[in-house]
Amino acid sequence: MRQKRRSRPLREPYQSEHDGYYDGFGRPREASGGIKARVQRGAATSNWWSKRWLQALNRLIDPGRLQRGRSYARKGQVLTLDEAEGGLVTASVQGSQPRPYKVTIRLRPLTDEQWQRVINALASQAAFAAHLLAGTMPEDIEQAFAAAGVSLFPDRDADLETDCSCPDFANPCKHIAAVYYLLADRFDEDPFMIFRLRGRTQDEVLAELRRLRTPEGSAPPDHEAETPEAPLPLDSDPSRFWALGLPLDSIALQLTPPVVELPLLKRLGDPPFVVHASLQEILAPAYRAISEAALAAAFAEPDIAIAASDAAPAESAGDREPGA
Known part of the structure; x- marks a missing residue:
């Protein structure tokens, strides 16, 4: 088994010695029932988190190679795209050969300690907690990750590990790049997928947020275990039931x-x-x-x-x- 490839930050466009050779393999075979990118022209994504995903990739890898995968994504050359545990994404991509290529992309999960720092930062800001508990992704959520000393999106070589069964050893090949673009589509549909690829589900993050947002950072009290208060006794004189109580002027209101x-x-x-x-x-x-x-x-x-x-x-x- 060959060694898996990691994305590498490049200051200059990457040129593989195999670029011209593999381009000569011809056009990809027409795929049947493939997954097509939602946006066929112009910008590849619509939401800020998907745009940030592609921006992060453009900083890590050669943008020209990333662009080569966009046509694959728009043509529907990606046949399957599945999310597994541990920040792993698997896909099959139809290239120029009869057998589809197998692609794996792994995003490095954050450690438990890193996630706890992130959630503490999120819980300290009411706006973050309100958005997340409402099921929406705050646009400035990266500030909380930065405060915890980590990044939500990949920002270094070790954050991404990719592999493809095609013969092109350049990274990314167009098959990996096509999956990158379709992941941006998936993030448009489910922004919390990036949480899962980083090691936490939406429910896990929200449960910890609720715990930290309760008084003293403890779990909500068990109301069933509390002893109910005794009901107030009824007036012993039934004839006074419909009688007026104290006049309104006697009710003291304190406004500050x-x-x-x-x-x-x-x-x-x-x-x-x-x-x-x-x-x-x-x-x-x-x-x-x-x-x-x-x-x-x-x-x-x-x-x-x-x-x-x-x-x-x-x-x-x-x-x-x-x-x-």
Whole structure:
């Protein structure tokens, strides 16, 4: 068995001594029932995480060789594409020979310690946690990975290990490159696939986030094990059941300005359906106006408030011109 090939960061376009020889093998055989790239023209992907995947690959390998696989991906030359455990992707690609080539791509999983640092960084930011718990991938999630000292996408030679059964020893060959492009499609459909290839499922990450977001970083309490509080006793005099209780004036309400302005908006962050604007900036004036009006009404003296409300219609009537 030949040694597996690893992608290598290249400062200059890679030229293999076999490039001209293998190009002479002819066009690939027409594939039946292959997996075609969703985008047939222009940019290969639509979401930011898929674009970042291809950008990361372009930094690691020769962009020209990567482009050679795009036509294979768009023609449907990739017959199968499967995800296995341990960050492994397997595929079969129809080339110019009768038998399809076997491709394997392995993305190096993060260690348990690295993942714990990442999840701690995610849990420390309410916006990250809110997006992930809602099932969406935050666009700036790479900041949390960077804070943990790791990268979500491959950024060095050791992060990628690839192999293809074709005779072209250059890396990537067009068969591996075609699978790279279809992986970008898969990331468009399921952004959390990149988590799995890095060693954690979406459910595992969310479970740890929920644990860390509870008070003191512990699991939610077992409510079934708690002793229920005794119900309040009913009034012994049934005739008082429909009687009025204390007057409303006796109910004390305590209103204070929030310590942090707009705490709810800042804690939740912008929802995923807001793309070209900040919902926090849009709603902030309304929240401030409502808070100011509520505090003004709460702290106004009753006699002044009543007099002001009675005076407004009188002034309006007096200002009207005769016959108006």
